[in-house]
Every structure is written in C-alpha cells, then in structure tokens.
Amino acid sequence: MKLDRLLPARLRRNEVIIPVVRLSGVISAGGGPLRQSLSLASCAPSLERAFATKQAPVVALIVNSPGGSPVQSRLIHSRIRELAQKHVKRVLVFVEDVAASGGYMIALAGDEIIADETSIVGSIGVVSSGFGFQHAIEKIGVERRVHTAGANKAILDPFQAERPEDVAHLKALQAEMHAIFIDMVKQGRGAKLADDPDIFSGLFWTGVKARELGLIDTCGLLGKVVAERYGEKAKLRLVQGKRNFFGRPQPGVGILAGEAGGKLGESLAAALPEAMIGALEERASWQRFGL
Secondary structure, eight states: OOGGGGSOGGGSTTOOEEEEEEEESEEOSOOOTTOOEEOHHHHHHHHHHHHTOTTOSEEEEEEEEOOBOHHHHHHHHHHHHHHHHHHTOEEEEEEEEEEETHHHHHHTTSSEEEEOTTOEEEOOSOOOOOOOOHHHHHHTTOOOOOOOSSTTTTTTOTTSOOOHHHHHHHHHHHHHHHHHHHHHHHHHHGGGSOSOGGGGTTOEEEHHHHHHHTSSSEEOOHHHHHHHHHOTTOEEEEOOOOBOTTSOBOOSOOTTTTOOTHHHHHHHHHHHHHHHHHHHHHHHHHHTTTO
C-alpha cells in the first residue's frame, strides 16, 4: 500500500489540484429559491475559495450563460481579475453551451478562453425588449392614469405610445454600454481579434468560427486540456457555495432560512408566480441561441 494515499490530497507528490467554478445561468441581480440566476453575490464565495487554493497553478472557470445584466457581468469580471492578481493565478475559462453577451463579458476575465467546437460564442451588443399594451387596454375599456413629478419619469411606459425622444434616449444609453463592452473585448483579446466589423454587431458563432475571429483561443474540453497541460494525475476539484433546498446557489439568507411549518408553504406560494415568469424569461434567453 502506497503511503501517499494516506496523505491529504494537497500533500501528495505529483498531484496537482485544479479548482473549478461553474458560472451558469442568466445573469441577474435578482433571483429566488426557485430560480437559477448568476450574480456577483451568488458566485463570489466560490470564486474566493477557488483562488485561495495555494497549490493550484490555475483556476478553471466553466461559463455557461446567455447573458443578462451588464452590471452584474462587469462586477463578476472585475472580481475574477482582482482575485487572479491578488493570488497570482492564471485563469482558464471553458465555455460550455454558450458564452454570449454578458456571458462572454465574464469569459473575457480569463487569461485564456477555451470552447467546444459547437459552443455558441459572441453576441457582443446591448438589447432592450418589451411590449406595448396601450391598444389592448383601450379595447377592454381600461384607462391608464399616470401622475409624475418630472416630465420624463414615466419614460417608455408600456401602457402608453412610444415617443421618439424616449427611444432616442434609450438608444443613446445602449450605445454607451456597447462602447464599454467593445472596449473590454479589445482590451481582453488585443491583437488576437480578427479585423471583422461583424464581431461587434451582436452576431454569435460556433466555437470553430469564434476561434477564427479571435474571440477564443482554442477549442477543447476541460478534462482533456487539464490532463495534457498538468499531467494525468491532475485532479479537478469543483468549488461550490452553499445551496438551498432546491439545489440553487444561496448567496445569503433566502426565504427558506429560519422558516418552518406554514411559513414555508406561504413563502413558496408567494415566490411561485414570480418564479414562473422568471422561468419563461430564462427559457427565452436560452432559446435565442437555439438551446
């Protein structure tokens, strides 16, 4: 019997531990016990634990997100880079099904981006969508009454007709956000980027084409890449934060914490309508990319 097997993994000879953090889901500051969303609050504890693994030469991040909140995307990106610099670690990002829009913004935090050949990558743009209900409420005899202090407080109200000046203001905000996103891509990818105007058009591509455009470095799979670079004895260690009753990431005290009996049922009943709407929105986000 080999004595190495009796030692903790971190003390075994020739064994390399690679911490792995999954960053998966629609990116949103909100969430609940029945929804899976990705935010700085939900992933920060896992990231901090992974980067604190002293013997690890790198930290591997698995990104699987169709995008979402640009603010949360930038916060997660910034936190990854801060931890990488603090602990002097390289970051390998592995794209699963999709790293699009905010998901790709997070992927830019990697020193190297690796995707499957069939992964979806890109969608570098900004989108705002909604519905107009002004004609619907007219047909059912409902009158919309809005009183504001401030001429533009009810801008883009879905129950009122769009005003050209409101749309122009929204597009100006989107242009600013898009410019910031483009700058992040250029800083993160540098000379690797191809000279192709479509890169910043909001289009998305497979991993094969993304490699040609310089959006990723290479195509490959996590286990195989780690084995090739760090040897067959390299061990992947999935780092996860606390999870709630439903297996969702739990960044803090959720509605289930400290509740029992009837209160549990009441909390679930209160959360269910919002969760159903959120599930539809989440499904729509993934379906944009055929997933």
